Amino acid sequence: MLTRTIALLLAPLVAATAIPAPALAQDGPLRITISEGVIEPLPFAVPGFQAETAGAEQIAADITRVVAQDLTGTGLFREIPAASFISTPASFASPVAYPDWRAINAQALITGAVAVNGDQLTVKFRLYDVFTGAELGEGLQFTGTTGGWRRMGHKVADAVYSRITGESGYFDSRVVFVSESGPKDNRARRLAIMDYDGENRQFLTDSNSLVLAPRFSPGGDRVLYTSYESGFPRISLLDVASVGRRQITTVEGEMAFSPRFSKDGGAVIYSVSTGGNTDIYRTDLNSGAHTRLTSAPSIETSPSLSPDGSQIVFESDRSGTQQLYIMSASGGEPRRISFGEGRYGSPVWSPRGDLIAFTKQNAGRFHIGVMRTDGSEERLLTSSFLDESPTWAPNGRVLMFTRETQGASGGPQLHSVDISGRNLKPVPTGGFSSDASWGPLQR
């Protein structure tokens, strides 16, 4: 359950050290190329990590489970159950009995060991390509604190994922979201934070005032969100470690909302409504200087910057319905990029720069989709009564979004899906949840 304690928010320092390989490490052919076709999950074996100190057995077993769950949770890997194992390594240093792993068709083998000294935790692992009979990359060792044991498992899984797919990982990351409770016509909303897999959930605000759409800073240390704490919608900035918060001084207007950080974290782009007209502005957080980026009589909102910070994708109904547009980060004439049937909103630029995720509303259904930045190759990944508000995993391969069920007892639940449309599943949040913002990989 969510608790108000913030001890775990003080992330333990995790240091990674390469373990000298017993033999020359070399890249084998073990590889998953993430493509749009249906793939057969890659079978892997992960014998329980060895406990190298007395009393470390439980934490070693728990970390092993995190590694396995991270990998199988991608839909790209399949764990071979331990009951099938012919042999298990006697120690972390033991030579690998490749024939025993080939016989059960394990293509990847992950071995590991865990040592606990006081509150210090050391986890090391090696990854083997069973069919070429070689280690894939070097062994790695992570050191941190016992309180951060789940992060150690995520670190191992990220390294394995990265070596096999060639992509960076996303498991050692956190998500800020809105935790919702109560009946539909009197819903309480609080900002909350959790690991990407729904673990370690903690509240960041109380439920006294309405909050909307939190957004992580590029470094994951701060959160921008819309708060009604003053009685009217205003933009607030929250420090994750201290949970201290302050209201941002925006352009004068009746309402300010839909904030996002600039790529350097030093400015905020957001919408202001005045006299029924909504436009996009930028405010420098240090100098307080404001820049108006759009000036049309229509609704312009949901701005999101390209990874290089040079362009902004946003939504506008200047054509009569909600559509997606791209303009320079300094404003100017935008170009429309969405031309399919229906309405498009809440665009988010991929951290890889290649795609824009969006919400599409058409013929009474909602979809999460992606398109290239010129609007081509639109693909819808989901379909339901109400899907909205996509956010990208730090590696640009997975999206998290809000799926709301209908009716008086309906409510929102975070889901994730990969950009091929596979592996659609709810994210466990212990109650109603909406408006996720997926933070960066932690250091």
Next chain:
Amino acid sequence: MNKYLTASILVGALALSACTRPDRFGGGADGLGADIAGAGAGFDQSGAIGQSGLGNPDSPEYFAEAIGDRVLFRVDQSTLTPEAMATLDGQAQWLMTNSDYLAVIEGHADEQGTREYNVALGARRANAAREYLISRGVPSSRLRTISYGKERPIATCSDASCYAQNRRAVTVIAAGALS
């Protein structure tokens, strides 16, 4: 819906005990309005209403319940319907008469839309109501707007009947200076 249920129970209770508790509605129970007429068939409603807060035409309760504090909008629209204009005419007249009061106009959207767009759409609706009231002579300094987007539905079903109630601008009367 619970509010309406409560309202009809109150109407019933009041009809039975009107002599002893004439001011039962004086505390400002909301959600009454048009529902009083339909809720209490068989009760002597005229007596009940006559002795409640509705009897004082200068009260915020009268404004909310007799004049009507809300106007409804068509799907994805912020233009005022003739019915909405008629309601706002009554609101303007009341606000001109009761010049000590200020008002915050709350704009709302139904759930069929994305969150941030709906905040902007609610702002448009609130502003449409505000502009109309100003055009009828209410000083702009007494009118403020806020949008709740789709975050504060009053009807919770997921079909057209509930959506129609949720696409609204509600004029909330407040005493004292607007901060």
